[in-house]
Amino acid sequence: MRKKRTIIIKGNRVKNQESRTKSQDIRCLDSWLLILKSKEKMSRVNPKFATELSKYGSSDFNACFNCGNCTATCSLSTTDSSFPREMIRYTTLGLEDDIKASLKPWECYYCGECSAECPRQAEPGELMMSLRRWLTAKYDWTGLSGLMYKSLPLSIAAFMLTFVGVLAFAFSVDFNLEHMMHVGHLFEAIAIASIMVVIFVPNIIRMWYFTIVQPGTKVPFKKYVSSMGEFFVTMFVQKRALDCDDNRFRWFEHFILVIGYLSLLFTTVFMDWFSTQYLAVNIFGYVMSAIVFIVTVDFVNSRIKKKKVMNQKSQPSDWFFVIWLFLMGLTAFMTRLFIDLNILEMNKWLYILHFTILVQWALIIVPFGKWTHFLYRSFAMYFAKLKEK
Numbered sequence: 001m002r003k004k005r006t007i008i009i010k011g012n013r014v015k016n017q018e019s020r021t022k023s024q025d026i027r028c029l030d031s032w033l034l035i036l037k038s039k040e041k042m043s044r045v046n047p048k049f050a051t052e053l054s055k056y057g058s059s060d061f062n063a064c065f066n067c068g069n070c071t072a073t074c075s076l077s078t079t080d081s082s083f084p085r086e087m088i089r090y091t092t093l094g095l096e097d098d099i100k101a102s103l104k105p106w107e108c109y110y111c112g113e114c115s116a117e118c119p120r121q122a123e124p125g126e127l128m129m130s131l132r133r134w135l136t137a138k139y140d141w142t143g144l145s146g147l148m149y150k151s152l153p154l155s156i157a158a159f160m161l162t163f164v165g166v167l168a169f170a171f172s173v174d175f176n177l178e179h180m181m182h183v184g185h186l187f188e189a190i191a192i193a194s195i196m197v198v199i200f201v202p203n204i205i206r207m208w209y210f211t212i213v214q215p216g217t218k219v220p221f222k223k224y225v226s227s228m229g230e231f232f233v234t235m236f237v238q239k240r241a242l243d244c245d246d247n248r249f250r251w252f253e254h255f256i257l258v259i260g261y262l263s264l265l266f267t268t269v270f271m272d273w274f275s276t277q278y279l280a281v282n283i284f285g286y287v288m289s290a291i292v293f294i295v296t297v298d299f300v301n302s303r304i305k306k307k308k309v310m311n312q313k314s315q316p317s318d319w320f321f322v323i324w325l326f327l328m329g330l331t332a333f334m335t336r337l338f339i340d341l342n343i344l345e346m347n348k349w350l351y352i353l354h355f356t357i358l359v360q361w362a363l364i365i366v367p368f369g370k371w372t373h374f375l376y377r378s379f380a381m382y383f384a385k386l387k388e389k
């Protein structure tokens, strides 16, 4: 059930009086209830959790004085699923297990409304984003996600290593373009299947265990089947993001980016775009790669200009995601264009660049970087549906 929306006059710190009064009344009680709840459930309290989380981006949440404006402002927070204030309280109290069991960080689409309305500049939107990064690290059985989120030098070393690997491979086949393109095509298919089986399946099982099994939620098998639609709707349409205020254009950009990215993947992996003789497939590939790099140009531009709240605190993982997606679209487009112009043989380095970007994308960003949020959010919405009474 959606809660009654609070009327907020943007920029005016004297908000809806009823909401503020209620918030103030329950402020202390709220904290004590959380402590009692944690004791009752024997939740582990990690006094160093705030320090740990700051390594994932968020550092201003200690300024929070628990007024509740953020929750009142958030268009996605409901009476049944209230955030982000609850997550701030969990974080400051170090209730690590409760956060690990929570799906709420995935319900936030980082519109930034809460951060804009926070009277203490505690950046609740950024806290939710950081919790998503932290959760990603917790779900990942390899531990590599956490290491890369926390260490920029390690991420750079991983990118360099893959670059050297691609160069060594190109050298080993005498820079034979036909051979490199054949291996590049095989690599895409093998990488997708391997990452799915070796990384994502165990990680999703861990996520399910932390959020459904460990908290003791009983879900009949029938519900697992009947709720599957929520997973696909979230993955392809991100319908819930439309509920964020002033978010329609951003939602549309994300929507066509997802469609463009998945279509480009399908065209290159299953329809062998770089070798196809079918005009329709060729044109389709051009259109999809153009969509990917045009939308990502706008994303990069927004992050550089920092116009929106959600773009003001970009972490390296955010930059890697948009820049590599942009380079994927651009180099794929250029490679196919050079093939059609019959000049790729003279510009082998373009393909080597594209292959390097592809390998870095497939082995670093997809399994351990921000791409995973796309997958985990879809599962989170599915799991949240399973938990509904």
Ligand code: SF4
Pocket: 063, 064, 065, 066, 067, 068, 069, 070, 071, 085, 088, 117, 118, 119, 120, 121, 122, 123, 124
């Ligand atoms: S984050 Fe800001 S708006 Fe939210 S409860 Fe804390 S002080 Fe209030």
Ligand code: SF4
Pocket: 073, 074, 075, 076, 077, 083, 084, 107, 108, 109, 110, 111, 112, 113, 114, 115, 124, 125, 128, 244
């Ligand atoms: S960033 Fe937007 S969706 Fe996320 S908690 Fe804040 S107001 Fe809600």
